Structure formats: C-alpha cells, structure tokens
Amino acid sequence: MVHLLKPRGWKPPVRRQFFLDCNEIADLCDSAERIFSGEPSVLQLKAPIKIFGDLHGQFGDLMRLFDEYGAPSTAGDIAYIDYLFLGDYVDRGQHSLETITLLLALKVEYPNNVHLIRGNHEAADINALFGFRIECIERMGERDGIWVWHRINRLFNWLPLAALIEKKIICMHGGIGRSINHVEQIESLQRPITMEAGSIVLMDLLWxxxxxxxxxxxxxxNARGPGLVTFGPDRVMEFCNNNDLQLIVRAHECVMDGFERFAQGHLITLFSATNYCGTANNAGAILVLGRDLVVVPKLIHPFTTGNFIARSFT
Incomplete structure (x- = not known):
C-alpha cells in the first residue's frame, strides 16, 4: 500500500471497486493493531512534527497536503519529521477506504514516526450512519464490505486517545469538556475501548x-446533542496550568481557514478537509511544529468536486 503513495496529480479511481481484498485488509489491520496495542493511551512524542486534523475520507485533500508540504516516505521528509493525525479518518468523504488503509499502512511502515489517535467517527455507531459502512458495502460487496467495516471498527477500539508533544503541547480530537482536569485521566483509560463502555472522560475527549x-x-x-458540552477559555487556561502545558491542539470542528485560535492562543482547532460536505467552502490546514515548538499553519484551498459524498448530513 505504501508504495502506491504518489501524491502528485492523484485522481479518483475510475472504478469504484476498492483495490484491496478482505485478506489484504485483514493482514493490514492485524499488523497495525499489534502496534497500537503496544502504545499508551497518551502518546509521548517529540518535535518536529506535522499535525493533521479531520480528513473525513477526503483522500484527495490528503494527497494535496502530502504533495505541497511533504509526504511520509523515504522520498519525502519522514527521516526528519514525524506525522500525527487527530482522528475522523472516515465518513462523509468518498474515499474513506483509501484514507484509512493508507494511514494504517504508513503506521506499519513507520511505526515510530507516524502516529494516529482516535476521533469520534472512529466508532461503529457513528460511522454506520455517516458514510463509511455504506462505502464499504458499495465498493466491496455486501458480505465483504460488512466484514471489512467490522474489522476496521475493532481496530479503532485500540487507537491511542491523545498525544503529548515534548510534554508541553497536548493533542486530542475533541477537547477537555467538563471532566478532564489532568492528563493522567486520559492515560488511565484502558484500551480496547468502545464508546458504549467508555466513561464521561472518553465522551468529553472525543466530542x-x-x-x-x-x-x-x-x-x-453543546448543540451536537444531549449530554455534550462546550468549554470556555477559563477551562483551557485551568487545564494548561494544572498540567504545565503551553497549548492544546484539537480537531473535530470545521473552521473556515482550516485552523482557528482560542483562549488567547492557548488552543488551536485544526481541520484538514476542504469544502466540508461539499458546502462549507473552507480551507484545510495542517500545523508544522518545529523543534522550538513554534506552530506554523500550512493551508490548502478547496477544489469544487471529487472529495465529498453529496448527501445532507448534520
């Protein structure tokens, strides 16, 4: 899979049938799961590092980001910079299968340099509704598609839940909500874990x-649903002070410039998929974090076609 990483000029496949079969995906999931199961719930990472927000199956945007700002390969920059992805790899976009399988293959190829954490769409009850399940069926047939969907969701239960960079910058998918006051609360979450079995800490972390x-x-x-909350800048500052942190980087929300600062710059929201759901017309962004922990946003702007599933989603 990794040898197919050719970001420049990527075009959607003419045939919608996915090019990997069940056995190949099973082998990939088995290999990746062995790595994830040996990692802590909070990854301890070093700078320099590139950070990616929500991708939502928009494989074309991932290829553009790799093309414009460097790709995780021996021909790219993997030798001197790590890659961190903040979840929501699937759903809504047309190429969730390409997106998740490439990221898993990169994890297997570069286990110490490519890092994946979990988003709220890495859960079967969510991605059954927002595109991933039906994509698996449409592109692999009903029997194989359902099997692959189940297998990838079992792997999702093993994904790490946050990442701490140089002990100064914490990265997560959603936020700190009402319940998370110390990094140790996230570290104590035992995996594999499902959303149904998870605590309020997991709900706040992902939602x-x-x-x-x-x-x-x-x-x-929080307008997303009952039991969910939004948290103010006072919560951000309290959390950073409690944990001796400089910054929270999170994803989970579409923002027009691809990144948005909050709490006087102590929190950044990051979103890497452009023109979300085909209607938002937003830019996508990644963050490049240098050894000095200075954050530099890098942007791409939307194409008009080829990324999203033209359906109405909330």
Whole structure:
C-alpha cells in the first residue's frame, strides 16, 4: 500500500471497486493493531512534527497536503519529521477506504514516526450512519464490505486517545469538556475501548468543543446533542496550568481557514478537509511544529468536486 503513495496529480479511481481484498485488509489491520496495542493511551512524542486534523475520507485533500508540504516516505521528509493525525479518518468523504488503509499502512511502515489517535467517527455507531459502512458495502460487496467495516471498527477500539508533544503541547480530537482536569485521566483509560463502555472522560475527549469565542466562559450545553458540552477559555487556561502545558491542539470542528485560535492562543482547532460536505467552502490546514515548538499553519484551498459524498448530513 505504501508504495502506491504518489501524491502528485492523484485522481479518483475510475472504478469504484476498492483495490484491496478482505485478506489484504485483514493482514493490514492485524499488523497495525499489534502496534497500537503496544502504545499508551497518551502518546509521548517529540518535535518536529506535522499535525493533521479531520480528513473525513477526503483522500484527495490528503494527497494535496502530502504533495505541497511533504509526504511520509523515504522520498519525502519522514527521516526528519514525524506525522500525527487527530482522528475522523472516515465518513462523509468518498474515499474513506483509501484514507484509512493508507494511514494504517504508513503506521506499519513507520511505526515510530507516524502516529494516529482516535476521533469520534472512529466508532461503529457513528460511522454506520455517516458514510463509511455504506462505502464499504458499495465498493466491496455486501458480505465483504460488512466484514471489512467490522474489522476496521475493532481496530479503532485500540487507537491511542491523545498525544503529548515534548510534554508541553497536548493533542486530542475533541477537547477537555467538563471532566478532564489532568492528563493522567486520559492515560488511565484502558484500551480496547468502545464508546458504549467508555466513561464521561472518553465522551468529553472525543466530542466536546470550545465555546463560540473567548468571551463565553465556563461550561455550556453543546448543540451536537444531549449530554455534550462546550468549554470556555477559563477551562483551557485551568487545564494548561494544572498540567504545565503551553497549548492544546484539537480537531473535530470545521473552521473556515482550516485552523482557528482560542483562549488567547492557548488552543488551536485544526481541520484538514476542504469544502466540508461539499458546502462549507473552507480551507484545510495542517500545523508544522518545529523543534522550538513554534506552530506554523500550512493551508490548502478547496477544489469544487471529487472529495465529498453529496448527501445532507448534520
């Protein structure tokens, strides 16, 4: 799979049938799962590193980001910079299978340099509804597609849940919500873990959002659904002070410039898929974090076709 990484000029396949079969995907999942099962729930990483937000099956955007800002290969920059992906690899886009299988193959090829953590769409109850399950069936047939969907979701239960870079920058998918006050609370989560079996800590970690701006403090109900919250800049500063952190980097929300600062710059929201769901017209971004822990955003702007499933989603 890794040898097929050719970002320049990538075009969607003419045939929708996926090019890997069940046995190949099973082998890939087995290899990746062995690696994930040996990793802690909170990864301890070093700079320099590139950080990617939500991809949502928009494989074309992933290829563009690799083409424009370097790819994780021996021909690219993997020898001197790590890669961290913040979850939501599947759903909504047309190429969830390409996206997740390439990332897993990169993890297997470069286990110490490519890092994946879990998003809220890396859960069967969510990706059964928002595109991944039906993509597996449509592109692999009903029997094989359902089997592959189940197998990849079992692997998702092993994904690490956060990453700490140089003990100063914490990266997660959603946020700190109401319940997370110390990094040790995330470290104590035992994997494999399902959303159904998870605690309020896991729910906050994968689902919570910052409030709409720095003037809205405290905890507020989250429009995403009952039991979910948004957290204000005061919570961000409290968490950073409690854990001697400089910055929180999280994904989970589409933002127009691909990245957005909050809490006087102590939190950054990162989103890497452009023109989300074919309607948002947003840019996508990654963050390049240097050895000095200075964050540099790198952007791509949307194409008009080829990335998303033209359906109405909330």
């Amino acid at each position: 919570s959002d910052p409030t709409e701006n720095d003037s809205v403090e405290g905890l507020r109900p």
